[in-house]
Amino acid sequence: MFKTMSFERLLEKATSHLLLEPDWNAILQICDMIRAGDTQPKYAIACIKKKMFNQNPHVALLALQVLESCVKNCGVGVHEEIATKTFMEDMRDLAKNSKDDPVKNKVLELIQAWAYAFRNSSRYRAVQDTLNIMKAEGFTFGPLKESDAMFAADTAPEWVDGESCHRCRAQFSLTQRKHHCRACGQVFCGKCSSKSCALPKFGIEKEVRVCDSCWDKHNGDAIS
Numbered sequence: 689m690f691k692t693m694s695f696e697r698l699l700e701k702a703t704s705h706l707l708l709e710p711d712w713n714a715i716l717q718i719c720d721m722i723r724a725g726d727t728q729p730k731y732a733i734a735c736i737k738k739k740m741f742n743q744n745p746h747v748a749l750l751a752l753q754v755l756e757s758c759v760k761n762c763g764v765g766v767h768e769e770i771a772t773k774t775f776m777e778d779m780r781d782l783a784k785n786s787k788d789d790p791v792k793n794k795v796l797e798l799i800q801a802w803a804y805a806f807r808n809s810s811r812y813r814a815v816q817d818t819l820n821i822m823k824a825e826g827f828t829f830g831p832l833k834e835s836d837a838m839f840a841a842d843t844a845p846e847w848v849d850g851e852s853c854h855r856c857r858a859q860f861s862l863t864q865r866k867h868h869c870r871a872c873g874q875v876f877c878g879k880c881s882s883k884s885c886a887l888p889k890f891g892i893e894k895e896v897r898v899c900d901s902c903w904d905k906h907n908g909d910a911i912s
């Protein structure tokens with residue numbers, strides 16, 4: 689039984705300068721490891737980012753293709769890592785400093801696709817902001833291919849704020865703490881959100897806090 693390759697080995701394989709085209713098998717295994725929770729999204733994105741800044745533009749482009757697949761397939765854990773001000777600044781630096789057109793064009797294509805995919809989510813506003821800044825700086829973005837912005841994993845809903853539990857109306861206080869359901873994004877007291885479950889449709893394989901009604905929807909005998 690062959691031992692599953694470590695994340696680092698898979699990333700080396702997927703970004704080897706000897707590759708003539710992407711190693712999709714290695715890329716999909718990387719996505720599986722992140723979705724399964726074997727590799728934390730933060731660590732995975734940090735490793736991929738190092739490869740993006742590799743001196744060899746061929747390695748950098750392959751790293752961007754690994755990144756593209758992770759954003760498409762691994763859901764909210766990866767989205768929270770890339771849709772940040774710092775990561776978007778890194779992408780902008782890469783587009784600015786890269787002498788290699790394929791690398792630069794790939795960065796522009798990704799930023800544009802992500803800005804479209806996250807267009808309704810204020811939580812990921814850093815992407816749209818970066819797109820606007822780069823347009824103002826004179827970067828020309830090609831036509832958007834909507835297929836690039838179709839993600840296998842939906843993005844989890846934004847978290848709603850509130851001063852009382854969405855289900856039982858209990859007022860939050862120093863002792864009555866707020867909690868959020870990852871499935872519907874609503875705010876609840878501890879009693880109404882004491883359960884947890886995986887949310888594969890959002891690319892969340894590990895158990896996370898959900899409210900009682902979302903738990904029933906995802907686990908009850910109700911016909912799903």
Ligand SMILES: O=P(O)(O)O[C@@H]1[C@H](O)[C@H](OP(=O)(O)O)[C@@H](O)[C@H](O)[C@H]1O
Binds near residue numbers: 865866867869897
């Ligand atoms: O513990 P607190 O200081 O009340 O902070 C709350 C916890 O971080 C909750 O995390 P959780 O949903 O994982 O419990 C989060 O949903 C709330 O928005 C925060 O206000």
Ligand SMILES: [Zn+2]
Binds near residue numbers: 876879
């Ligand atoms: Zn409640």
Ligand SMILES: [Zn+2]
Binds near residue numbers: 870873874898902
């Ligand atoms: Zn819920």
